[in-house]
Structure formats: C-alpha cells, structure tokens
Amino acid sequence: MVEALQIFQSSDYSEHTFTEGLANSDPTGFGWIVDVLEDAVDPIPRNLIPIMRIDESSVACAVGLFEDEIDADDNAEYALKVVRWHVGRVPEQYQGELLDVDAFMFLESAYKAIDKREENKNSVMKLAAKYQADFIANGSRPKSTDLRPVQLACQNVIIGLATLYQDQFFDGLRVPAYTTCQVPHLAANEGDRAMTAMLLCDAFQNGGTMEVRFGPHYGEKSVPPSLMSYARSLGVEIGYEDEFAITPREARQLFLAVTPMPDDLEGRSMDVIDRGVISPERLCFSLMSGIWSAVELDYILATSSKVATIMNGGSSTEMRRARLSELETCRSAIMSGMLIKRLDNNDHAAGMNENVRVFEDGTDKSTWSISEEDGVLAIATSWEGRLHWANPADDRADLEPEQGLIIVPRSLPTAADFTLVSTLKSEYPSMTIALLTTSDMAALVPPETPLLTCPLRMGEIDQEAERRLSSLRVGRT
Structure with a gap:
C-alpha cells in the first residue's frame, strides 16, 4: 500500500x-x-x-x-x-x-456484500409475496415471532432489504437476509445506519436480550460485511465475540453509536447510563422511535429526579404525588419540544399577502442549553420576527437577528416563576425572555410577564404525555 x-x-x-x-x-x-x-x-x-x-x-x-x-x-x-x-x-x-478505518478490510467486506446481494434480494422478495398473502390481504398484523420483510427506500430508491423475526430459541432477533447499498443522493453508509437503527429498535421493542443473529436457525451466517464495515467507521467492533451474531454488549455499543445526540444530551445520557439509572437501549429507543425528541429528553434528564420511572413508563396511578411530579416534567418537555419544532420551521411566508407560496424543506436546527437548577432553556435559533404563540399586542416577543431566546416552561406557573422571569430579564437585557405555559393557564399570568401560550390545554398535553409514557412500557423491566 x-x-x-x-x-x-x-x-x-x-x-x-x-x-x-x-x-x-x-x-x-x-x-x-x-x-x-x-x-x-x-x-x-x-x-x-x-x-x-x-x-x-x-x-x-x-x-x-x-x-x-x-x-x-x-x-x-x-x-x-x-x-x-x-x-x-x-x-x-x-x-x-x-x-x-481499514482499506483492506473495506475491500473484503465490499466484495463479500456484493457477492451475496442477489441472494438476499431474492430471499426478501420471495417472503414479501407470502407476507402480502398472509397478512396484508387479510388485514391482520404479524406477531413478533412471524418472519417479516423490511424495505428501506429514499426518493423511490431502495437502500436496504432484510427479513427478521423474534427467535424464542435464544430470546433475540433473527435476521435471515440482510443487504444494503450506497446511493449518490444519501450520505455514506446511510442504508446500514437506517437498517441498524430499525433492527435494534425492533430487538428492544420485542423484549429480547438485544442479541441479533444472522441467517436461518438451521444454518448460521456471519454478521453482514457491510454492517461490520459501518460499525468500524463508528469505532465499534461487532462480530468478533461471535462471528454469527451481534452480542448484547456489542448491540448496546452500536445502538449508542447510531443514535444522534447533541453534546449536552450525550453527556447527561452517559451519566445516567453509567449510574445504572436506565439502560442504553431504552434511552436510544426513546429517541430513535420518536417517543421523545432530543430537546424533550434532554429537559427530562436535566431537571427531573424521576428519570428512571419516566423512562420506564411512569409511576402507577395509585402513586398520585409521584405521577403529578412526572407529568409536570413531561408537560414542560413537550411544550419546549413543540416550540423548538416551530422555530426550526423557517417558513416566514405564513400571514403574508403574496399570492404565490412555495413549500420546500425549510428547516434550520436550533440549539439549546438547559439550566438544571431552575429548568430554563436558552435557545439559539435563526428565527427572526414575531415569536410563535406570543400575544399580538406584546412588543416584547419580537426576535431580532442572532438574538438569543430564554424560555421558562411551566404548565402550572407560580409566583416564583414570575419572579424568575423578571430576574432573567434584568440579568440578560439583550435577550428575549418569556414564560411558556398552556392555553388554559395563560389567564393566570400577570400582564407584566412576557408570555408564550402553547395552543394545547393541559388535559391535551397530559393525553400526549400518557401516550408517550405508555409507548415506553415495552422491553425488559
């Protein structure tokens, strides 16, 4: 070389x-x-x-x-x-x-993957026809132990094919067929990244040990070479403890590597994982499945002492005080996530008088920092002009270019929260400060307190919080 x-x-x-x-x-x-x-x-x-x-x-x-x-x-x-x-x-x-990370191993993996691609493709297509007849045509849902085909595509271009089922013989995920490819309009290894995330989410949701074995149970196959190459690029070694499987330890490392996290969230996540508060796979599953967004999970980890119960589906209804505390954290997290999602949508045409309006992928990621002591979010966003959910008559809700935003999310605001907003205004005069609360609590906020009103009522946010908590009542307890 x-x-x-x-x-x-x-x-x-x-x-x-x-x-x-x-x-x-x-x-x-x-x-x-x-x-x-x-x-x-x-x-x-x-x-x-x-x-x-x-x-x-x-x-x-x-x-x-x-x-x-x-x-x-x-x-x-x-x-x-x-x-x-x-x-x-x-x-x-x-x-x-x-x-x-290794040219020789890359070439070996690439040629092995190409050699088996047609075989894996035919296997998936054959199963797809059977799956159509057995489940889709009958309007029925397969069980986790039923063999299921998976097709990943972007812009009508297939980037990954696989078959999978929960194998009760070793209490893990079985993947008989697996193949991916690189395409010009996607980032490097995107097919393997998406397929890995999907497989590991499925492995967790079905409550197994997180072990993933490849090939039919009567003839084990080695870990797909393209998947091993992708894992090496992330600094994770798979297929070395067992050449036919991703072991539970390797699966947890790989899950953490493929789950995108901002730096602050990653630091807090590693802290609760190292302390044994929650498992890596549960945290990654909550992000990758969309149960909690990055800012929502970051807020929960930063401000709540009940992270373990929230991430396991919440306390039982009999434990009223604990449940109310968890709900308050979830409400604030959900409202913060909704606001940042609106700020990231940089479509400024709403409300304008132009006749023509063009919709494109107009998103720009905001960044944030969370104060663990008082549950306050400092947000850096590209949004300019009138803030979402602000009172039209309130001239304090305009965001200038490159001006920071500080929000105090509270579903049950108190006098202490109003004082906190006033204190923040005096400490950070160049930034826009506002209290964020639900629509049915807005009337209780004094007029001198800058306010952003979430369009949802508290009961509606509670329903959303319960839906998310119930989605986490899966996997091992």
Whole structure:
C-alpha cells in the first residue's frame, strides 16, 4: 500500500501500468474511476488513493500518508482509512465522509456484500409475496415471532432489504437476509445506519436480550460485511465475540453509536447510563422511535429526579404525588419540544399577502442549553420576527437577528416563576425572555410577564404525555 501511495504521489496516477488493460468504458474498472475523477468538481487530494467505485458519482479512496510522513525503514502495514469522494457538487460536510478505518478490510467486506446481494434480494422478495398473502390481504398484523420483510427506500430508491423475526430459541432477533447499498443522493453508509437503527429498535421493542443473529436457525451466517464495515467507521467492533451474531454488549455499543445526540444530551445520557439509572437501549429507543425528541429528553434528564420511572413508563396511578411530579416534567418537555419544532420551521411566508407560496424543506436546527437548577432553556435559533404563540399586542416577543431566546416552561406557573422571569430579564437585557405555559393557564399570568401560550390545554398535553409514557412500557423491566 505504501508503494502504491508513492507511485500515486510521484506523478499522475492515470499514467501507471496498473491501469493498462482496463477499458475506460468499463464501469467497474479503474479506467472508469480515472475518467470520472478527472471531471470531478472538487479535485481529488494528493493523499487519496482511488480503490473502488461506490456508485455512478462517487469513489472509495484510501487515505494515504504524504512522502514526508512515510518511514522507509518501517515495513509495518498501514491501516489506511477509506473515504468517499464525490464527483459532482455536494455539501462540504459530505465530501470525504469516512467509509471504513481499514482499506483492506473495506475491500473484503465490499466484495463479500456484493457477492451475496442477489441472494438476499431474492430471499426478501420471495417472503414479501407470502407476507402480502398472509397478512396484508387479510388485514391482520404479524406477531413478533412471524418472519417479516423490511424495505428501506429514499426518493423511490431502495437502500436496504432484510427479513427478521423474534427467535424464542435464544430470546433475540433473527435476521435471515440482510443487504444494503450506497446511493449518490444519501450520505455514506446511510442504508446500514437506517437498517441498524430499525433492527435494534425492533430487538428492544420485542423484549429480547438485544442479541441479533444472522441467517436461518438451521444454518448460521456471519454478521453482514457491510454492517461490520459501518460499525468500524463508528469505532465499534461487532462480530468478533461471535462471528454469527451481534452480542448484547456489542448491540448496546452500536445502538449508542447510531443514535444522534447533541453534546449536552450525550453527556447527561452517559451519566445516567453509567449510574445504572436506565439502560442504553431504552434511552436510544426513546429517541430513535420518536417517543421523545432530543430537546424533550434532554429537559427530562436535566431537571427531573424521576428519570428512571419516566423512562420506564411512569409511576402507577395509585402513586398520585409521584405521577403529578412526572407529568409536570413531561408537560414542560413537550411544550419546549413543540416550540423548538416551530422555530426550526423557517417558513416566514405564513400571514403574508403574496399570492404565490412555495413549500420546500425549510428547516434550520436550533440549539439549546438547559439550566438544571431552575429548568430554563436558552435557545439559539435563526428565527427572526414575531415569536410563535406570543400575544399580538406584546412588543416584547419580537426576535431580532442572532438574538438569543430564554424560555421558562411551566404548565402550572407560580409566583416564583414570575419572579424568575423578571430576574432573567434584568440579568440578560439583550435577550428575549418569556414564560411558556398552556392555553388554559395563560389567564393566570400577570400582564407584566412576557408570555408564550402553547395552543394545547393541559388535559391535551397530559393525553400526549400518557401516550408517550405508555409507548415506553415495552422491553425488559
């Protein structure tokens, strides 16, 4: 590999002997790679070695060392990382995405995956026809122990196929068929990321041990090579403790790696996991299944002493005081999540007089910080102008460009909360400060207190909180 790197860096790689005999029109040959890279919008860096075609508009490249970084006396093999280089124009963060941490293992995994792709595809399609007749045509739902086909697609392009069921013989998830692919319009390894999240959520929801075994029960198969390659890119090793399965320990590490979390939420999550308050799979499942959004879960972890009971579905109705405390936390979290979701939708055309209104994917992620002591959220958002849910006559609810927002979410506001808002206004005069409460509590707020009124009544928020809590009453207790 070092010798190849030195050849590449000596002059133009398209002139060397190992490209001879490969027709440039061959979409699987090195000549094709040379041609498309010559026309790339972003010139390929000198330390990237093209090693494989990913799709019609991107190439896998090994990340080599520059000449002054190579020790001529060192004969050890270099484990070169592999990145994806796009020929066309893509957002900066997607150019050079990591595919694997070892070029040799990446190529081995890629060829194994391609070799089994048609077999896995046929297996899924065969089951799909049977599943249509047995369940969809009859309007019935399959049990967790029934073999089910899964198809993942984006923009009508299939990126993943699998079959799965809960295997009672080892109390875990069985995956007889698994295949994914890379596509030009999605990020690197997106098919494996989405399929991994789906498999692990299913494994948790069905109450097994989180072990995932591959192949039919009468003939074990090794962990899919593309999934192993993806896990390596995340810094997680799978298929080493048992070549035919993702063990429970590996599954928990992988679940944490594929679950996106802001830094503050990740820190609080690791804290409650390390202290044994909740399990990694329960926390990840609540995020990946959409039971709690990132800001809602962050608020619960930051402000509540009853994280364990909330994340396990809440206290029983007989424990009235504990349940009311949990509901108050859930209400504030839900209202905060609703507000941030509205702020992230940067469609400013609502209420304007233009005749034409174009709807596009107009979202811009807000960031937040939560005070653990008083349950206050500081929000950084791109939203400008009148805040959602503000009183139209209140001129204190306008958000200037790059101006911060501080909210005090309370479903049952008290005099102490009104004082807190007043204190925050004096401490942070350049920021917009407001109390956030339900529509049936807004009349109790003094007029001198800036107010954002959630459109839901307390009873409606309680119903939503109960729905979410009941969704967490799954898996192992």
